[in-house]
Amino acid sequence: MDYTNHEKSNFIVKSAVAHLWFESIHPYDDGNGRIGRAITNYILSKDGGLDNRCYSISSAINQDRQGYYDALENAQRLKNSLNITEWVIWHTQSIAHSITFSIGNIQNVIVKTKFFDKINTVKLNEKQLKVINKLLDVSEGQFEGGLTNKKYRGLTKTSAVTASRHLKDMLDKGVIREIAGFSGRSSKYELNLN
Numbered sequence: 001m002d003y004t005n006h007e008k009s010n011f012i013v014k015s016a017v018a019h020l021w022f023e024s025i026h027p028y029d030d031g032n033g034r035i036g037r038a039i040t041n042y043i044l045s046k047d048g049g050l051d052n053r054c055y056s057i058s059s060a061i062n063q064d065r066q067g068y069y070d071a072l073e074n075a076q077r078l079k080n081s082l083n084i085t086e087w088v089i090w091h092t093q094s095i096a097h098s099i100t101f102s103i104g105n106i107q108n109v110i111v112k113t114k115f116f117d118k119i120n121t122v123k124l125n126e127k128q129l130k131v132i133n134k135l136l137d138v139s140e141g142q143f144e145g146g147l148t149n150k151k152y153r154g155l156t157k158t159s160a161v162t163a164s165r166h167l168k169d170m171l172d173k174g175v176i177r178e179i180a181g182f183s184g185r186s187s188k189y190e191l192n193l194n
Contacts, residue, residue, distance in 0.1 A: 011048035015040045016091035020084060024076050037061070044095070060098035068094070112136045115193060122173050127156040128166050132175065135191050146179045146188030 019040045026032050037057050044050040044057075061068045067090060075087035115136060124132070131152055152163040167189060170176045174192055182188040 011043060012092050012095060013088055014047060015043040015095075016088045017084070018043055019091065020072065020075055020087055023072055033061075040091075055095065055098040055102045057095065057098055059101060060094035063097065063101070064094065108137065111193075115191065119173075119175055122175060124170070124173075124175070125166070127158060128170055128175075131155055131166075132170075132191070146182070146190055147176065148186075148188055 019036045022036045022039055023032060028035070040057050071087050071090035075084045112133075115132075131147065134155060135147060147167075149160060149163045149167060152158070152167060153160060156163065156166075158166070167176070167187075171178065171189065176189040177192045179188040179190055
């Protein structure tokens with residue numbers, strides 16, 4: 001491919017090829033992966049104008065480490081044919097996943113910021129704030145089905161009585177609300193995002 005005319009439009013392909021070549025040469029005993037990712041980030045930034053603060057190729061590779069090694073190994077096996085289409089596809093999809101993941105993180109930060117702006121005058125203790133942060137961190141999935149006294153105790157290492165008192169305090173202050181259909185000992189709560 002002639003990169004002189006198509007360099008800007010094929011910057012993702014160029015980053016995939018550069019990463020593959022560097023990893024195939026494997027010039028150092030240690031650090032080749034980090035340098036290969038840095039080369040990828042450099043090309044994406046320089047040629048494509050993608051700010052690497054908005055995505056992380058390292059995160060994308062860590063989320064599919066086995067897929068990375070399989071795609072890399074398959075591309076390296078095809079030295080004679082030079083057909084690296086599968087590698088380029090994997091690399092491109094990884095960049096797309098990385099950007100999607102980063103957008104999700106940004107959206108999560110916005111939700112957290114808006115929520116804490118809303119409750120900035122509410123006095124809460126350190127344990128309550130810890131639980132709120134965990135509830136807002138939707139990526140962990142720790143509170144699927146709602147916050148319960150048991151989950152609160154597990155996270156804050158408090159007694160059942162203290163957990164009940166903390167939960168009631170947050171409920172009274174409008175920080176959390178009861179999930180309909182669950183009351184008494186089986187009470188479940190969610191953040192009051194409205």
